[in-house]
Amino acid sequence: MDLPPTDSLRSARGGDLPGAGDSASVLVSRADIVAAAQRIDGAIRHTPMLSTTLGSDDAPLWVKAECLQIGGAFKLRGALNAISLLDADERARGVVTHSSGNHAQALARAARLAGVDATVLMPQQTPAVKQRATLAQGARVVLVDIADRVAETERIQAETGAVFISPYDDPAIIAGQGTVGLEILADLPDVANVYVPVSGGGLLSGVAAAIKPVAAHVRIVGVEPELAGDLAEGFASGTRAVWDTALTGRTIADGLRTPSVGKANWHHIMELVDDVVTVSEDAIRSAMRAVILDARVVCEPSGAVAVAGYLEHGSVSTGPAVAVLSGGNVEPALLIDVLAGR
Amino acid sequence: MDLPPTDSLRSARGGDLPGAGDSASVLVSRADIVAAAQRIDGAIRHTPMLSTTLGSDDAPLWVKAECLQIGGAFKLRGALNAISLLDADERARGVVTHSSGNHAQALARAARLAGVDATVLMPQQTPAVKQRATLAQGARVVLVDIADRVAETERIQAETGAVFISPYDDPAIIAGQGTVGLEILADLPDVANVYVPVSGGGLLSGVAAAIKPVAAHVRIVGVEPELAGDLAEGFASGTRAVWDTALTGRTIADGLRTPSVGKANWHHIMELVDDVVTVSEDAIRSAMRAVILDARVVCEPSGAVAVAGYLEHGSVSTGPAVAVLSGGNVEPALLIDVLAGR
Numbered sequence: 001m002d003l004p005p006t007d008s009l010r011s012a013r014g015g016d017l018p019g020a021g022d023s024a025s026v027l028v029s030r031a032d033i034v035a036a037a038q039r040i041d042g043a044i045r046h047t048p049m050l051s052t053t054l055g056s057d058d059a060p061l062w063v064k065a066e067c068l069q070i071g072g073a074f075k076l077r078g079a080l081n082a083i084s085l086l087d088a089d090e091r092a093r094g095v096v097t098h099s100s101g102n103h104a105q106a107l108a109r110a111a112r113l114a115g116v117d118a119t120v121l122m123p124q125q126t127p128a129v130k131q132r133a134t135l136a137q138g139a140r141v142v143l144v145d146i147a148d149r150v151a152e153t154e155r156i157q158a159e160t161g162a163v164f165i166s167p168y169d170d171p172a173i174i175a176g177q178g179t180v181g182l183e184i185l186a187d188l189p190d191v192a193n194v195y196v197p198v199s200g201g202g203l204l205s206g207v208a209a210a211i212k213p214v215a216a217h218v219r220i221v222g223v224e225p226e227l228a229g230d231l232a233e234g235f236a237s238g239t240r241a242v243w244d245t246a247l248t249g250r251t252i253a254d255g256l257r258t259p260s261v262g263k264a265n266w267h268h269i270m271e272l273v274d275d276v277v278t279v280s281e282d283a284i285r286s287a288m289r290a291v292i293l294d295a296r297v298v299c300e301p302s303g304a305v306a307v308a309g310y311l312e313h314g315s316v317s318t319g320p321a322v323a324v325l326s327g328g329n330v331e332p333a334l335l336i337d338v339l340a341g342r
Numbered sequence: 343m344d345l346p347p348t349d350s351l352r353s354a355r356g357g358d359l360p361g362a363g364d365s366a367s368v369l370v371s372r373a374d375i376v377a378a379a380q381r382i383d384g385a386i387r388h389t390p391m392l393s394t395t396l397g398s399d400d401a402p403l404w405v406k407a408e409c410l411q412i413g414g415a416f417k418l419r420g421a422l423n424a425i426s427l428l429d430a431d432e433r434a435r436g437v438v439t440h441s442s443g444n445h446a447q448a449l450a451r452a453a454r455l456a457g458v459d460a461t462v463l464m465p466q467q468t469p470a471v472k473q474r475a476t477l478a479q480g481a482r483v484v485l486v487d488i489a490d491r492v493a494e495t496e497r498i499q500a501e502t503g504a505v506f507i508s509p510y511d512d513p514a515i516i517a518g519q520g521t522v523g524l525e526i527l528a529d530l531p532d533v534a535n536v537y538v539p540v541s542g543g544g545l546l547s548g549v550a551a552a553i554k555p556v557a558a559h560v561r562i563v564g565v566e567p568e569l570a571g572d573l574a575e576g577f578a579s580g581t582r583a584v585w586d587t588a589l590t591g592r593t594i595a596d597g598l599r600t601p602s603v604g605k606a607n608w609h610h611i612m613e614l615v616d617d618v619v620t621v622s623e624d625a626i627r628s629a630m631r632a633v634i635l636d637a638r639v640v641c642e643p644s645g646a647v648a649v650a651g652y653l654e655h656g657s658v659s660t661g662p663a664v665a666v667l668s669g670g671n672v673e674p675a676l677l678i679d680v681l682a683g684r
Contacts, residue, residue, distance in 0.1 A: 048390055048410060067638050068390060289674075296409050296670035298638040328638040332631075332681055339678050 027268055028171050030213045033178035033206065040080040040176065043113070045069055049187040049322070050295045054311065058318040059193070061310055063291060064184055067299045067328025071133070073255075074180055074203055074326050075106035075167075081176030082165050083110040091116050096162040098122070098149040100255055101130030102327050103167035108139035119156055121149050127254060127331050146245045146257070168200030169262025177203045181210025184322050191218055192319025195306035197326050198222040198231050198276070199256040201265025207324070208272035219317055222269065222276040223309030225251035225284060230260050231269070235276040240266045252281055252334075255302030255327060279308040287311055288338050291325065300330040301338075369610055370513050372555045375520035375548065382422040382518065385455070387411055391529040391664070392637045396653065400660040401535070403652055405633065406526055409641045409670025413475070415597075416522055416545055416668050417448035417509075423518030424507050425452040433458050438504040440464070440491040442597055443472030444669050445509035450481035461498055463491050469596060469673050488587045488599070510542030511604025519545045523552025526664050533560055534661025537648035539668050540564040540573050540618070541598040543607025549666070550614035561659055564611065564618040565651030567593035567626060572602045573611070577618040582608045594623055594676075597644030597669060621650040629653055630680050633667065642672040643680075 047065045055061030066074040083095070094117030097107050104120040111118035118139040122131060123146035134141050144152045157164055166173060180203065184191060194211065196204045201222075208220045224232055228248035234241035242260040249257050261269060269276075279287075288304035290311075291297065299307075306323035314321060389407045397403030408416040425437070436459030439449050446462040453460035460481040464473060465488035476483050486494045499506055508515060522545065526533060536553065538546045543564075550562045566574055570590035576583035584602040591599050603611060611618075621629075630646035632653075633639065641649075648665035656663060 045390070048387070050410060051412070068392060070393070072638055292640055293674060293677075296414055296640040298634055298640065332635060335635075336678055336681050339674055339681070 027271060028174045028178065028206065028209045030210060032171070032175040033182060033210045036077070036081040036175040037179045037182055039084050040077060040179065043080050044077055044179075046183055049184070050297065052291075052294045054290055054294055054307070055314070055321060059314055059321050061307070061314070062188055062320065062322045063295050063297070063307065064180060064322050064324045065295070065297050066180060067297050067303050067325045071102070071105045071109055072327055072329045073102035073106065074177060074324070075102045076109060077179050078173035078176030078202060078206070079103065079106035079110035079165070082170060082172040083107070083114050083116060085172050086116070086163065090163045094118060094160065094162045095165045096121070096153060096156050096160070097165045097167060098153045099167050100257060101126050101134070102255055102329060104134045104139070104141075105130065105137060107165055108134050108137035112138045117162075119160070119162060121152050121156070123149065125249070125254075127329070129331055130329055133329065146249065166262065168202030168258075169264050171264060173202050174206045174209065174264065174268065176206070178206025178210040180324060181207035185211055185215060188320060188322060190320055191322050193219045193221065193314070193317050193321040195221050195223050195309045195321065195323040197256060197302055197305040197324065198224050198261065199258040199302070201231065201261035201269055203324065203326060204273060205265045205268035209268060212272045219274045220272065221309060221313070222273055223306050224276065224278050225253050225256055225305060226278040226280055227251040228253070228256050229278040232276045232278045234260070234266070235269070253284055253302040253305055255300065256305060277309050277313045279305060279312050283308040283312050285338050289341065292339065297325065298328045298330065298335065299325045300327050301334075303327045369613060370516045370520065370548065370551045372552060374513070374517040375524060375552045378419070378423040378517040379521045379524055381426050382419060382521065385422050386419055386521075388525055391526070392639065394636045396632055396636055396649070397656070397663060401656055401663050403649070403656070404530055404662065404664045405637050405639070405649065406522060406664055406666045407637070407639050408522060409639050409645050409667045413444070413447045413451055414669055414671040415444035415448065416519060416666070417444045418451060419521050420515035420518030420544060420548070421445065421448035421452035421507070424512060424514040425449070425456045425458060427514045428458070428505065432505045436460060436502065436504045437507050438463070438495060438498050438502070439507045439509060440486075440495045441509050442599060443468050443476070444597055444671060446476045446481070447472065447479060449507055450476050450479035454480045459504070461502070461504060463494050463498070465491065467591070469671070471673055472671055475671065488591065508604065510544030510600075511606050513606060515544050516548045516551065516606065516610065518548070520548030520552040522666060523549035527553055527557060530662060530664060532662055533664050535561045535563065535656070535659050535663040537563050537565050537651045537663065537665040539598060539644055539647040539666065540566050540603065541600040541644070543573065543603035543611055545666065545668060546615060547607045547610035551610060554614045561616045562614065563651060563655070564615055565648050566618065566620050567595050567598055567647060568620040568622055569593040570595070570598050571620045574618045574620045576602070576608070577611070595626055595644040595647055597642065598647060619651050619655045621647060621654050625650040625654050627680050631683065634681065639667065640670045640672065640677065641667045642669050643676075645669045
């Protein structure tokens with residue numbers, strides 16, 4: 001946590017975020033991710049890689065249980081990395097973000113550990129369990145209409161001078177989430193396929209940036225709910241798509257309702273990701289039930305989306321597969337419904 | 343798996359099992375447990391130690407997630423150790439055991455890995471999920487009335503010459519389960535209290551034998567359902583108690599219905615364990631619900647018993663506490679009921 005920031009990340013944060021038009025040189029590098037791993041070491045869990053019986057003989061399925069990460073989601077990795085890269089002036093001004101929940105909790109925790117004030121804007125429909133967990137970390141929580149969250153965030157930034165920490169569209173966040181990719185390669189060196197859920201694209205960008213430079217043959221697949229399939233549409237057409245939140249808000253996967261991937265994320269995904277697939281709501285529910293009963297870890301709907309991607313689209317590629325269970329923060333009532341097949 | 347057996351375990355298995363009248367010299371030693379750990383390394387998971395928010399400030403609660411062990415329970419540790427200690431003649435004759443499920447699956451898996459035939463006698467009321475998992479490991483499964491299981495096991499032994507591998511009353515099993523204790527000390531060196539569920543006493547004996555020789559100050563507490571409180575009764579009176587299975591069969595914790603601890607286990611427990619407490623059925627259900635929602639791992643009722651012990655009796659001792667989540671094999675319908683508070 002106290003190591004100096006790497007030069008490449010500081011300069012990227014200092015200027016505009018890398019967009020679709022930038023050269024490949026602004027991709028987060030594997031060295032950035034290795035530096036992030038060293039920076040956050042000891043403050044996060046190296047989560048377990050669990051075998052399952054859900055795969056086929058020629059494509060066994062493992063799950064990377066980030067639902068067992070501290071705070072119940074992978075998000076702490078990026079948040080710790082981003083907070084540790086702030087300078088003294090930025091720390092004094094505090095941080096602000098908008099998030100449907102897991103990034104919120106993670107940033108609140110990382111800020112508290114570093115003695116930095118945090119304000120989090122949450123969509124009004126955010127599950128109560130995620131609101132409570134964020135408040136418990138000492139953050140100020142502001143509930144907003146999901147369509148207004150960017151404007152409201154900018155208003156608070158202007159009022160308070162707080163530093164905006166994007167949930168995904170930030171090289172420091174991408175590098176932090178990429179540490180998941182380092183652990184996947186370390187724990188399952190013969191991995192052939194990696195399935196990653198996509199919302200803003202921070203996890204997918206980071207995992208791809210960690211794996212591709214040293215294992216280009218590993219197939220990296222982004223998975224989205226059909227009801228929030230903006231990246232699948234954009235990936236097919238070659239132009240980043242933005243979906244109205246009235247559309248993306250329909251999916252049960254409340255962590256994956258972001259209207260589009262970030263600009264930096266789009267760039268990473270177009271450079272590094274092999275495929276993007278979508279899954280139905282029924283597939284998400286049945287993957288969630290299967291994971292809970294087979295791997296014995298609790299995942300939220302967003303966390304099960306990558307497993308659904310494997311189960312619906314995995315037959316196109318053989319070899320060991322890993323699905324990233326991105327989070328496990330779920331309301332008990334929903335957990336019961338899903339287990340009951342409702 | 344291929345290391346030679348340790349002399350102390352072979353000689354203990356070669357003669358009668360150590361009983362209550364034997365000297366302390368027949369306790370499984372920490373060296374036996376370290377040897378077991380080396381023997382089974384690579385075939386088991388070093389399961390995660392997960393922090394929870396269920397504890398108090400002066401006695402934070404961690405859970406040792408053996409529900410994430412391969413097969414969903416700690417039992418694989420002892421079974422692998424016991425199978426690896428068989429000689430060539432014993433391997434050729436095969437093994438037999440009786441078990442309510444988790445030892446059954448574990449022995450079946452360990453036997454299959456070693457190319458040894460296994461026969462498992464299961465009580466008729468064993469959950470279907472555990473029967474299926476044992477069959478899936480290639481074992482022969484025989485369903486019996488729980489009261490007849492010892493006699494039936496002896497009959498099969500006589501008929502086939504198979505080697506009986508007790509679920510708990512065997513120094514090789516105790517040494518294998520004791521590897522849980524080594525991992526607890528390694529992962530949480532300042533642990534002050536360890537709560538362990540008790541049925542036959544293999545896990546409790548092993549954990550105590552691993553920890554006490556190097557950390558005598560650590561309080562080791564056995565936890566039983568009130569409805570299967572034979573050890574609590576015996577521990578209080580100083581005489582091993584045996585309860586009718588018509589009594590122990592009442593608890594929801596189907597893994598803890600053994601009528602008494604084994605003789606070797608009794609000896610270890612009287613020498614090494616600090617306290618034995620009991621918990622109500624309601625406490626087991628609510629601990630199970632709390633673990634699933636807080637630690638995000640699925641545990642079976644037997645697996646939640648140690649957490650219930652901490653929650654009901656933990657206030658007597660401060661310092662970091664660990665509850666061993668012994669297993670996670672649970673029928674979906676029961677999981678739903680418990681989550682719904684039914």
